[in-house]
Amino acid sequence: MKLKDIIKGLDILNIKGDIDLNIEDIHYDSRKVSENSLFICVKGFNLDGHKFIQDALDKGSKAFIVEDDVYIDGYTFVKVKNTRKAMAKISSNFFANPTKHLNLIGVTGTNGKTTITYLLKDVLEYNNEKVGLIGTIKNIIGKREIISSRTTPESIELQKYFREMLENGNNYCVMEVSSHSLELNRVDNCEFKIGIFTNLTEEHLDFHKNLDEYRMAKEKLFYKTTVGNLINIDDIYGKKIYNSIKNLEVPVLTYGIEGDADIKAENVKIYSTGVEYKLITPKYELDVYVPISGRFTVYNSLAVIGACYLMDIPKEAILEGLKNTKGVPGRFESVNSSKGFSVIIDYAHTPDAIENILKTAREFVKGKIITVFGCGGDRDKTKRPLMGSISQKYSDLTIVTSDNPRTEDPVKIIEDILRGIDDSKQDYEVIIDRREAINNAINRAESGDIVIIAGKGHENYQIIGREKIHFDDKEVVIEILGEE
Ligand SMILES: CC(=O)N[C@H]1[C@@H](OP(=O)(O)OP(=O)(O)OC[C@H]2O[C@@H](n3ccc(=O)[nH]c3=O)[C@H](O)[C@@H]2O)O[C@H](CO)[C@@H](O)[C@@H]1O[C@H](C)C(=O)N[C@@H](C)C(=O)N[C@H](CCC(=O)O)C(=O)O
Numbered sequence: 001m002k003l004k005d006i007i008k009g010l011d012i013l014n015i016k017g018d019i020d021l022n023i024e025d026i027h028y029d030s031r032k033v034s035e036n037s038l039f040i041c042v043k044g045f046n047l048d049g050h051k052f053i054q055d056a057l058d059k060g061s062k063a064f065i066v067e068d069d070v071y072i073d074g075y076t077f078v079k080v081k082n083t084r085k086a087m088a089k090i091s092s093n094f095f096a097n098p099t100k101h102l103n104l105i106g107v108t109g110t111n112g113k114t115t116i117t118y119l120l121k122d123v124l125e126y127n128n129e130k131v132g133l134i135g136t137i138k139n140i141i142g143k144r145e146i147i148s149s150r151t152t153p154e155s156i157e158l159q160k161y162f163r164e165m166l167e168n169g170n171n172y173c174v175m176e177v178s179s180h181s182l183e184l185n186r187v188d189n190c191e192f193k194i195g196i197f198t199n200l201t202e203e204h205l206d207f208h209k210n211l212d213e214y215r216m217a218k219e220k221l222f223y224k225t226t227v228g229n230l231i232n233i234d235d236i237y238g239k240k241i242y243n244s245i246k247n248l249e250v251p252v253l254t255y256g257i258e259g260d261a262d263i264k265a266e267n268v269k270i271y272s273t274g275v276e277y278k279l280i281t282p283k284y285e286l287d288v289y290v291p292i293s294g295r296f297t298v299y300n301s302l303a304v305i306g307a308c309y310l311m312d313i314p315k316e317a318i319l320e321g322l323k324n325t326k327g328v329p330g331r332f333e334s335v336n337s338s339k340g341f342s343v344i345i346d347y348a349h350t351p352d353a354i355e356n357i358l359k360t361a362r363e364f365v366k367g368k369i370i371t372v373f374g375c376g377g378d379r380d381k382t383k384r385p386l387m388g389s390i391s392q393k394y395s396d397l398t399i400v401t402s403d404n405p406r407t408e409d410p411v412k413i414i415e416d417i418l419r420g421i422d423d424s425k426q427d428y429e430v431i432i433d434r435r436e437a438i439n440n441a442i443n444r445a446e447s448g449d450i451v452i453i454a455g456k457g458h459e460n461y462q463i464i465g466r467e468k469i470h471f472d473d474k475e476v477v478i479e480i481l482g483e484e
């Protein structure tokens with residue numbers, strides 16, 4: 001593709017060099033640069049992409065998008081104010097604006113994004129739609145599955161995936177839209193049909209200054225939609241978002257259990273194996289069953305129903321799709337045990353999520369609740385004591401352990417968690433090694449108890465320092481149960 005076509009629509013400050021060049025690929029990481037490519041220099045949080053111009057040039061880049069005044073004879077330099085923003089537009093141009101031809105549904109909020117995208121995929125596929133998926137666990141394009149390293153990829157990968165989805169005959173894409181991606185322009189130039197807001201609670205306060213800034217990042221999604229938005233109106237930040245977007249041209253529907261909502265659940269019943277409720281929408285009422293426990297499942301399924309309602313998916317497909325869902329790996333996933341107690345693996349890594357799963361377990365536990373959890377390193381520190389205190393409040397025994405310590409000292413992370421724990425009580429323990437912690441919890445469980453292993457869900461690794469080692473909570477549980 002000609003460079004002049006790739007840079008169409010950019011806010012250009014100046015151009016030096018030839019823009020009639022043929023460009024074969026686009027990159028933002030010099031380590032991955034290929035021949036005859038365009039290299040976009042991003043000023044990052046750690047490094048400055050402009051420092052890798054020579055490296056990219058040696059590997060075959062012929063043109064550069066820059067924020068600084070740089071020029072090397074024989075190459076083309078296009079100067080813009082914000083290269084991340086430019087990268088999103090360039091990516092969309094380079095892959096021929098794929099989202100214009102895709103029913104793209106975006107889900108944002110602190111918790112529930114992965115779950116909603118999986119449930120939506122199940123329902124849409126029940127209606128014979130061809131659905132791609134982008135999110136935390138993996139990206140799915142037809143039969144191809146790409147393990148994710150982030151929840152929402154950088155704009156180049158994203159637009160490339162959308163193009164591949166179209167080539168695979170997909171007409172839908174369900175996608176998690178993280179606040180980082182909204183703030184860092186990864187999803188600029190994506191045309192969403194529908195935007196969904198789940199909830200907003202403490203998380204990522206290392207990145208966003210406070211909850212209001214975090215909310216404003218999330219809110220950006222709802223200005224990008226062409227068919228409608230769905231907002232959880234029982235959430236206080238949902239109400240704020242609703243108030244700022246309710247006068248947009250696209251319809252804004254609310255969903256919830258407590259207040260007045262357009263998509264509403266009544267007579268909610270929570271069982272250990274699922275939820276049941278009466279659904280009320282402006283057009284029809286239905287009795288809904290979803291085979292995943294927890295009050296949050298009611299919210300997640302209402303969001304799915306609202307999106308399908310806006311997309312005119314028949315109600316039979318909605319009902320059957322939800323009833324037959326395969327669930328989500330590592331989300332309230334029960335591991336079979338013949339020992340009379342249950343073991344549940346869950347991805348709760350925020351105060352709100354851990355409170356939700358523990359409250360859910362409280363509703364049907366016959367014996368004790370034993371909770372094993374830790375917190376990730378190099379991430380929001382404010383959530384650590386909050387998670388400690390919540391775990392102690394709802395569990396009979398809390399075993400504090402390691403999650404992904406990354407470059408932090410696991411002992412220091414645990415100390416932060418313990419700040420939220422009342423040490424006058426004998427209902428907690430510290431076992432730094434996660435395998436040992438899980439082993440200890442299972443060995444102490446008796447008939448009627450529930451062991452909850454929280455924080456890592458589907459993850460099959462532990463990040464210690466900069467190293468990623470294989471570690472899978474579910475695998476470890478199965479091994480321990482088998483050994484007894
Ligand atoms: C905080 C954050 O989002 N950081 C992202 C940011 O990194 P950065 O600014 O630190 O990049 P940098 O290391 O300073 O490098 C600057 C530039 O130089 C380039 N470079 C660097 C080295 C080199 O040899 N050559 C080279 O060209 C880099 O590719 C980059 O373009 O830009 C990079 C390039 O796009 C991203 O990979 C990186 O995501 C990192 C890996 C990350 O961990 N992000 C997390 C926090 C994240 O995005 N999480 C959200 C939410 C999670 C959730 O709640 O689900 C997500 O969507 O996953």
Ligand SMILES: Nc1ncnc2c1ncn2[C@@H]1O[C@H](COP(=O)(O)OP(=O)(O)OP(=O)(O)O)[C@@H](O)[C@H]1O
Pocket residue numbers: 109110111112113114115116136151176198199296297299300330331332346347348349352353354356357457
């Ligand atoms: N609607 C919800 N409200 C609150 N908690 C939820 C909700 N849905 C799921 N959870 C809890 O949050 C955890 C994470 O759920 P999920 O993976 O769906 O969220 P996510 O938004 O994709 O998270 P991430 O930002 O890490 O990608 C679950 O394991 C469960 O404990």
Ligand SMILES: N[C@H](CCC[C@H](N)C(=O)O)C(=O)O
Pocket residue numbers: 136151349375376377379403404455456459
């Ligand atoms: N997407 C979240 C996941 C956190 C999962 C937890 N296991 C951790 O490593 O902190 C993040 O990157 O902050």
Ligand SMILES: [Mg+2]
Pocket residue numbers: 113114115135136137151176
């Ligand atoms: Mg997710």
